[in-house]
Amino acid sequence: MKTFLKLTLFLFLAISFFSAKPKREYNNEILRPQFHFSPEKNWMNDPNGLVYFEGEYHLFYQHNPFDLGWGYMHWGHAISKDLVHWEYLPIALAPDNNSKEKEYATAWSGSGLIDHNNICGFQKDTVKTMLLFYTSYQCGQRLAYSTDKGRTWNKYEKNPVIPFDETDDARDPKIFRHQASGKYVMAIYRKPNGDDSQRGISFYTSSNLFDWELKSHIAGFYECPDLVELPVNRRQDEKKWVLFDGDGSYVVGSFDGEKFIPESPKQKSDFGKNYYATQTWNNIPEKDGRTIQIAWMKDGEFPGMPFNGQMGFPCELSLEKSKNGIFLVRNPVKEIENLHLKQESWIQKNIIPGLNKNLISKIKGDCLHIKGIFDVKTSDNFGFLLRNGKTNQGAEISFNTKNNILNCIGRQVVVEPIGGKLQLEILLDRSSVEVFANGGKVVLSSCFTPEQDAEDVTLFTSGGELFIENLDIFSLKSIWEAEEE
Ligand code: FRU
Numbered sequence: 001m002k003t004f005l006k007l008t009l010f011l012f013l014a015i016s017f018f019s020a021k022p023k024r025e026y027n028n029e030i031l032r033p034q035f036h037f038s039p040e041k042n043w044m045n046d047p048n049g050l051v052y053f054e055g056e057y058h059l060f061y062q063h064n065p066f067d068l069g070w071g072y073m074h075w076g077h078a079i080s081k082d083l084v085h086w087e088y089l090p091i092a093l094a095p096d097n098n099s100k101e102k103e104y105a106t107a108w109s110g111s112g113l114i115d116h117n118n119i120c121g122f123q124k125d126t127v128k129t130m131l132l133f134y135t136s137y138q139c140g141q142r143l144a145y146s147t148d149k150g151r152t153w154n155k156y157e158k159n160p161v162i163p164f165d166e167t168d169d170a171r172d173p174k175i176f177r178h179q180a181s182g183k184y185v186m187a188i189y190r191k192p193n194g195d196d197s198q199r200g201i202s203f204y205t206s207s208n209l210f211d212w213e214l215k216s217h218i219a220g221f222y223e224c225p226d227l228v229e230l231p232v233n234r235r236q237d238e239k240k241w242v243l244f245d246g247d248g249s250y251v252v253g254s255f256d257g258e259k260f261i262p263e264s265p266k267q268k269s270d271f272g273k274n275y276y277a278t279q280t281w282n283n284i285p286e287k288d289g290r291t292i293q294i295a296w297m298k299d300g301e302f303p304g305m306p307f308n309g310q311m312g313f314p315c316e317l318s319l320e321k322s323k324n325g326i327f328l329v330r331n332p333v334k335e336i337e338n339l340h341l342k343q344e345s346w347i348q349k350n351i352i353p354g355l356n357k358n359l360i361s362k363i364k365g366d367c368l369h370i371k372g373i374f375d376v377k378t379s380d381n382f383g384f385l386l387r388n389g390k391t392n393q394g395a396e397i398s399f400n401t402k403n404n405i406l407n408c409i410g411r412q413v414v415v416e417p418i419g420g421k422l423q424l425e426i427l428l429d430r431s432s433v434e435v436f437a438n439g440g441k442v443v444l445s446s447c448f449t450p451e452q453d454a455e456d457v458t459l460f461t462s463g464g465e466l467f468i469e470n471l472d473i474f475s476l477k478s479i480w481e482a483e484e485e
């Protein structure tokens with residue numbers, strides 16, 4: 001009998017061992033984002049050169065290929081067909097002048113553009129040329145081009161296109177074609193005459209992409225500018241320009257191709273801890289029509305990982321008019337749905353105080369997409385604990401109904417419920433969380449340090465009842481999954 005039991009146990013263990021799915025290795029380290037872009041190895045900061053070309057979204061990024069810290073800037077490169085699955089390509093830009101220095105002549109931030117009309121004359125056959133404009137640190141603004149869809153890159157022989165000026169600290173050129181004037185515009189961070197109080201964005205124009213003329217300057221901005229035109233309330237007959245600062249804050253105004261006239265105060269676009277160096281994609285086809293932005297989740301921490309840095313999730317931008325003015329609205333791109341795995345839903349549920357009454361206790365995971373509408377009823381405070389562990393409560397996202405303060409891992413912002421209801425959309429990806437409230441009117445992007453293996457998710461209310469109008473929670477597939485099989 002004893003032998004029989006032993007044999008059964010042995011068979012059971014053997015079957016479990018051989019039928020268990022092997023744990024995926026590639027890009028699955030404990031703090032590796034599973035649906036946000038991160039470099040395969042080493043340091044990453046700003047997104048650069050964002051451009052769409054023939055079915056591929058190109059994402060370049062500030063990259064130190066040698067170690068986990070900032071410096072020795074190269075442009076890393078990745079492409080995606082759907083803004084969520086990324087394929088790493090070889091480094092696109094290395095430092096100029098064969099520099100081996102940490103800063104001198106390294107490839108700092110900039111932007112990308114498709115030369116549809118072969119203005120530069122680099123085109124060889126029918127494939128349009130891709131252009132990258134970048135700051136070569138202490139060596140001026142420079143141009144590189146690719147005639148093979150971004151697979152290999154050449155530097156323009158007559159670089160720089162704007163010479164180095166040791167007083168103005170110019171950097172981060174964002175180029176785009178201004179439809180109405182037919183000219184190219186460069187928005188670039190500068191401090192004219194070396195005057196710190198004038199730190200801001202200069203606008204240059206060009207007809208041939210080689211010769212640039214300074215047209216105007218606006219003070220009060222720092223690093224990584226971007227300028228986009230967006231419809232107001234989705235109406236194509238009313239458009240406004242939005243000028244972005246490095247920290248994602250923005251001013252709404254008008255732009256005639258040479259000068260930006262502000263029509264709003266500067267406002268924050270993200271209230272979390274980690275949102276920086278925003279940039280929008282150039283050359284998105286008209287039939288798509290979206291303006292898509294991505295940012296670096298600056299200061300995210302990845303101890304023990306082979307990489308250091310992650311991007312925020314790509315978002316669609318729009319403008320909405322309210323009685324207080326025109327505001328930016330930001331929402332995750334719809335392609336997030338390509339990653340939906342399993343859906344759990346709740347409709348019209350009342351919940352009462354007490355952690356042990358967790359309605360969504362069956363939800364476990366470290367990569368989730370949560371969408372819900374909450375009637376605040378008599379609750380004083382309600383919200384989610386994500387990756388709630390034994391020693392670390394994880395990321396807390398909560399709403400204080402007395403003062404309408406939305407809190408995400410210690411960062412706070414006032415959000416007015418609409419008709420007593422708060423709408424929340426949340427992206428959780430291992431150690432980052434992005435919260436979009438009331439249809440993207442308010443956004444918080446933050447990183448946190450989770451407890452290893454913590455996968456519990458709690459929905460709580462304190463002080464009174466909360467009514468869930470609807471709640472959908474999707475588990476998400478890893479974008480790196482295909483690499484394994
Ligand atoms: C912003 C920034 C840019 C610069 C780059 C260097 O994070 O400081 O102004 O071009 O990073 O890596």
